[in-house]
Amino acid sequence: MEPAATPRPHERLQPRVVPYWLLADGLSSLVVSALAWYLGRPLLAKYWDGWSPAWDNVLLGICLGLVALAVLTPPLSYARWRFGYLGDLLLMRYGILFVEERAVPVRRMQHVDLVRGPLERLFGLATLVVFTAGNEGSAFRVPGLSATRAQELRDQIVEARGDGRRS
Amino acid sequence: MTDAGPEPLPAGTPPADAPATSPPPPARAEAAVLARGHLHPAILILRLFDVLRQVGFLLVVGLVVERWFLVVALVAFLLQLGYAVARYLTLEYTLTADELRVREGILERQERRIPLDRIQDLGLESTLLRRALGLTVVLVETASGRGVEARLDALSRADADHLRDVLLAARSERLAAAPATASAAADGVADAGGAPAALPAPAPEPEWLVHQSRAGELFVRGLTDLRLGGFVITGFAAIELLDQLGFAARIAGVVDSAQDWVTQFPPVVTVAILIGVVVLVLGFGVVTATLGNLVQFHGFVLVLRGDVLQRRYGLLTTRQKTLPRARIQRVTVEQPWLRRLLGVASVKADSAGGSRTQGEDTSGGWDVVVPLTRLPDADALLPALLPGLESQAFAWQRGSRRLIARLALQGVVLALLAGAAALGAGAGTGIALAALLFVPLWALLGLLTWINLGFALGGPFLALRHGIVGRHLAYVPTARVQAVVVGQGPFAQLLGLADLTVYVMGGSPTRLPDLTLADARQLAHAIAERAAIAAAAEW
Numbered sequence: 001m002e003p004a005a006t007p008r009p010h011e012r013l014q015p016r017v018v019p020y021w022l023l024a025d026g027l028s029s030l031v032v033s034a035l036a037w038y039l040g041r042p043l044l045a046k047y048w049d050g051w052s053p054a055w056d057n058v059l060l061g062i063c064l065g066l067v068a069l070a071v072l073t074p075p076l077s078y079a080r081w082r083f084g085y086l087g088d089l090l091l092m093r094y095g096i097l098f099v100e101e102r103a104v105p106v107r108r109m110q111h112v113d114l115v116r117g118p119l120e121r122l123f124g125l126a127t128l129v130v131f132t133a134g135n136e137g138s139a140f141r142v143p144g145l146s147a148t149r150a151q152e153l154r155d156q157i158v159e160a161r162g163d164g165r166r167s
Numbered sequence: 168m169t170d171a172g173p174e175p176l177p178a179g180t181p182p183a184d185a186p187a188t189s190p191p192p193p194a195r196a197e198a199a200v201l202a203r204g205h206l207h208p209a210i211l212i213l214r215l216f217d218v219l220r221q222v223g224f225l226l227v228v229g230l231v232v233e234r235w236f237l238v239v240a241l242v243a244f245l246l247q248l249g250y251a252v253a254r255y256l257t258l259e260y261t262l263t264a265d266e267l268r269v270r271e272g273i274l275e276r277q278e279r280r281i282p283l284d285r286i287q288d289l290g291l292e293s294t295l296l297r298r299a300l301g302l303t304v305v306l307v308e309t310a311s312g313r314g315v316e317a318r319l320d321a322l323s324r325a326d327a328d329h330l331r332d333v334l335l336a337a338r339s340e341r342l343a344a345a346p347a348t349a350s351a352a353a354d355g356v357a358d359a360g361g362a363p364a365a366l367p368a369p370a371p372e373p374e375w376l377v378h379q380s381r382a383g384e385l386f387v388r389g390l391t392d393l394r395l396g397g398f399v400i401t402g403f404a405a406i407e408l409l410d411q412l413g414f415a416a417r418i419a420g421v422v423d424s425a426q427d428w429v430t431q432f433p434p435v436v437t438v439a440i441l442i443g444v445v446v447l448v449l450g451f452g453v454v455t456a457t458l459g460n461l462v463q464f465h466g467f468v469l470v471l472r473g474d475v476l477q478r479r480y481g482l483l484t485t486r487q488k489t490l491p492r493a494r495i496q497r498v499t500v501e502q503p504w505l506r507r508l509l510g511v512a513s514v515k516a517d518s519a520g521g522s523r524t525q526g527e528d529t530s531g532g533w534d535v536v537v538p539l540t541r542l543p544d545a546d547a548l549l550p551a552l553l554p555g556l557e558s559q560a561f562a563w564q565r566g567s568r569r570l571i572a573r574l575a576l577q578g579v580v581l582a583l584l585a586g587a588a589a590l591g592a593g594a595g596t597g598i599a600l601a602a603l604l605f606v607p608l609w610a611l612l613g614l615l616t617w618i619n620l621g622f623a624l625g626g627p628f629l630a631l632r633h634g635i636v637g638r639h640l641a642y643v644p645t646a647r648v649q650a651v652v653v654g655q656g657p658f659a660q661l662l663g664l665a666d667l668t669v670y671v672m673g674g675s676p677t678r679l680p681d682l683t684l685a686d687a688r689q690l691a692h693a694i695a696e697r698a699a700i701a702a703a704a705e706w
Contacts, residue, residue: 006688006691007692087699088699088702088703089696089699095654097656098654098655098656098657099654100655101652101653101654102650102651103650103651103652103692105648105649105695105698106702107699107702107703108648108649108698108699132649132650132670140650
């Protein structure tokens with residue numbers, strides 16, 4: 001094995017991915033928490049005999065935990081995310097509790113997708129999805145790219161794939 | 168290795184059903200037709216049986232209960248039979264130098280084109296009934312991961328053999344025509360210009376016998392094939408069924424009386440009776456497993472013809488499967504604990520065709536390359552599957568010792584959770600303390616895992632050894648790697664450990680657990696770099 005230091009991805013996502021994630025993922029958990037607290041709690045208290053103030057605290061804890069998680073995850077996730085396109089390899093590193101570092105040889109990619117949801121478009125963001133021929137876990141996503149950077153990456157990949165093609 | 172040609176090729180003599188007289192190609196893109204044919208007429212007899220079986224119930228109802236059911240049966244019979252006849256009449260397959268075309272359908276014509284590049288495996292299967300009629304089912308597998316892409320049920324034996332031989336020859340010609348890509352292009356693009364001009368009948372290449380199973384080996388395979396889990400499930404299902412049928416109470420009564428009957432003996436006899444029952448159950452499992460293995464893998468032969476491996480086996484349902492060596496994504500030498508004790512192993516090869524989880528047999532044993540043999544023999548025949556393996560010296564490295572700590576830590580967490588749960592449920596402190604046993608147990612598990620864990624990168628191969636009581640060896644050609652992932656769970660982050668997962672086409676991913684983070688990163692990079700270089704060379 002080569003003793004040389006392994007190249008690491010160093011490019012970061014767009015910072016505006018944090019408000020995007022907050023809005024996209026955080027909103028839903030906020031809605032769920034609010035529903036559970038303002039709708040679920042009175043119903044449970046009314047129709048379930050086993051209800052006691054202790055359960056109140058548990059439910060409150062769960063709701064607050066959910067909201068806290070939704071608020072805390074995006075900045076942490078953003079801080080961890082690195083990607084890079086180095087020497088025919090697409091590298092990415094991400095994750096908070098479960099950290100993953102992925103390396104995909106560009107020429108092994110089957111196709112490359114550029115995905116932009118409505119909310120993503122609002123933020124001027126794009127997600128790059130590359131597919132390999134593997135069966136499980138064959139799709140690799142890089143979220144939170146600026147639209148121009150995503151297109152650039154895609155073109156780079158397509159070019160690298162097509163470069164050595166026999167005519 | 169001995170040269171054995173048990174089945175001579177029908178070289179240059181195409182069967183009557185598949186005229187090799189290719190019509191002149193209408194367009195430049197259209198390649199010469201190498202084989203063309205229809206299903207064998209005898210399949211109609213089988214279809215007739217099928218249809219009769221399907222309408223049998225209606226027929227019985229019609230005869231016994233209501234006369235008008237006979238009409239329904241007749242209509243259903245005619246419809247089904249008509250469909251079968253129509254399918255038989257319209258299905259036509261064509262093999263050109265570029266692709267395999269299967270056309271069928273009356274109202275909705277469907278033509279399926281499978282480029283030869285994409286064909287991973289070709290299987291021939293023949294059940295007892297089909298064999299009696301001289302029929303063979305042809306299964307075409309592609310890398311789509313869905314397994315069987317096209318199924319020709321059924322051709323005459325001669326047609327099937329001819330199709331296989333022509334297809335293999337055409338493909339090896341294509342590979343030879345593409346420069347420096349002989350090992351190539353599991354995911355290659357179809358090169359339209361590379362079609363060879365003229366393809367005569369396949370040249371008969373010598374066949375090398377790689378492995379032949381002896382009955383003794385299959386017998387041992389059956390003996391060591393303990394599917395106790397299956398037994399427990401079967402027993403449970405049986406009890407449930409009896410419960411639903413209302414036998415439960417009666418059984419409980421029987422059990423009670425049996426208990427009374429047993430307790431009247433001294434304890435020694437009781438234990439003996441219990442052991443006897445267990446032995447009886449185990450014995451039944453061993454006998455069925457042994458018979459099953461003997462029937463399934465009867466006369467197993469693995470031969471190498473050119474660059475293509477071929478397997479032939481089966482007593483009732485005979486199976487033939489080709490596996491181009493270039494398509495092998497991973498080879499595993501598997502030794503569950505019982506087989507490890509006996510020093511025997513089975514060898515499996517993953518092609519890109521289908522996926523499976525480790526240690527499991529796919530139906531029909533499609534991925535089994537060697538059902539069972541002594542470990543040195545298994546090691547000796549690996550180079551026949553992965554050429555170049557014999558010249559690689561693997562410098563085995565161990566995983567990190569910290570993996571024992573990781574598992575012990577998990578044991579602590581488990582013990583705390585279990586203990587708390589036991590106390591919460593109102594169990595005594597004795598039981599709660601017993602939960603502490605998780606810690607040494609998990610530590611022992613970690614120790615065993617660490618002892619068996621090893622990895623090595625030798626030239627174009629990644630080798631992995633793992634197991635707890637048994638042992639599994641896996642070889643992955645790095646050139647076929649699709650992606651490499653280094654992952655760290657929460658415990659692993661705490662201890663500076665990491666898992667390495669290697670993805671190949673089709674097959675299930677290969678995982679190397681509990682390396683140090685630095686080792687994992689270095690290894691991942693080395694593998695990814697080799698894969699990238701190999702991918703670049705294939706273009």
